[in-house]
Amino acid sequence: MSVTIEITGHAQREAWARKEIPPVEEVRDGLWSIPVSMGQNPLRYILVYALAASDGTLALIDTGWDSDEGWQMLVDGIHATGHDVSDVKKVVITHLHPDHFGMVPRLLDHADPILGMHRNDARHLRFHTDAEVGRQLAQGQAELLRLGVTDNAVDIGLNQFTRLPKGRTMDVELADGDPIGVPGWDLRAVWTPGHTAGHLCFVDDTAGVIFTGDHLLPRISPNVSTNPFQAESPLADYLISLANTEQLPDHEALPSHEYRFRGLATRVGDLLAHHEDRLDEITAAVAADPEITAWDVTRSVTWSRPFAELSVPLSHMALRETHAHMLVLAARGVLTATEPDAQTEPVRWSVTAPA
Missing domain, CATH: 3.60.15.10 (Ribonuclease Z/Hydroxyacylglutathione hydrolase-like)
Structure with missing residues (x-):
């Protein structure tokens, strides 16, 4: 229950x-x-x-x-x-x-x-x-x-x-x-x-x-x-x-x-579960498209309304929220970020290959 x-x-x-x-x-x-x-x-x-x-x-x-x-x-x-x-x-x-x-x-x-x-x-x-x-x-x-x-x-x-x-x-x-x-x-x-x-x-x-x-x-x-x-x-x-x-x-x-x-404890449990679900969804998006950018991940995962309907500020908030999740996945060893040669080029992400 x-x-x-x-x-x-x-x-x-x-x-x-x-x-x-x-x-x-x-x-x-x-x-x-x-x-x-x-x-x-x-x-x-x-x-x-x-x-x-x-x-x-x-x-x-x-x-x-x-x-x-x-x-x-x-x-x-x-x-x-x-x-x-x-x-x-x-x-x-x-x-x-x-x-x-x-x-x-x-x-x-x-x-x-x-x-x-x-x-x-x-x-x-x-x-x-x-x-x-x-x-x-x-x-x-x-x-x-x-x-x-x-x-x-x-x-x-x-x-x-x-x-x-x-x-x-x-x-x-x-x-x-x-x-x-x-x-x-x-x-x-x-x-x-x-x-x-x-x-x-x-x-x-x-x-x-x-x-x-x-x-x-x-x-x-x-x-x-x-x-x-x-x-x-x-x-x-x-x-x-x-x-x-x-x-x-x-x-x-x-x-x-x-x-x-x-x-409080119930609400904390709900939020922790929500973020684990979100981490799983982002991992699946990266696995489906190796060398993907955080922006493209953001556009591919689900939001409370269609991503195309978000204003520019809201779409950037969504992007930065996605990026925060990707950093956690990198710290857990699930994702790997490839740094670009040029500072104007985007970082690209892949699922970490098993050892």
């Missing part, structure tokens, strides 16, 4: 099924989930979490995608907690992606919070000048060429990278196990690299909750991709992070998207 997770965010789940934005909810005494719109993104919204501190201030976990609509939803959600934006004195970020970090610069115009993030993501905030951004984009373009992309290899997704205002830095660079320091709460950071190199979950054993960010979602598998801001083998990191998460107490999971749930 299959085991499934227990959905606890029923109003969120019902809103998701209706393709609507869920309501602001008080999940625990002094803890609220605040949905913030992501515009036309298929995920529709991110869940920002607000915690009322015992000293009368407010702390936020993530801030949401930067837009006028999103900002108004965040402000209205904060007001629903009985606070004002100026009461926000601490903000901790699960990871650097723009739907989580994007509203920070706008928030700094209205409040003066202490900002915290894992150092592996925080270090990328130091890229401020156009020249530095250009170097990152050039690196991304070169990587796409080596992966076999032929459509001019413009990595549009990197243009969405959000930065702090000039002269502003992270106040705290968090590490695994660090206390967050919100009065009245028992929050600590749990480093879960994979989705990004510095992804953090936040656990409160007293309240019985774990804020899972994008590390664990109830329905979908988060994108785990190679890119200039990632670790060398992000999927390997993610699989280890999943195994470590399985050892945490079975608290209620408060994810950044979709809806709340219980059953």
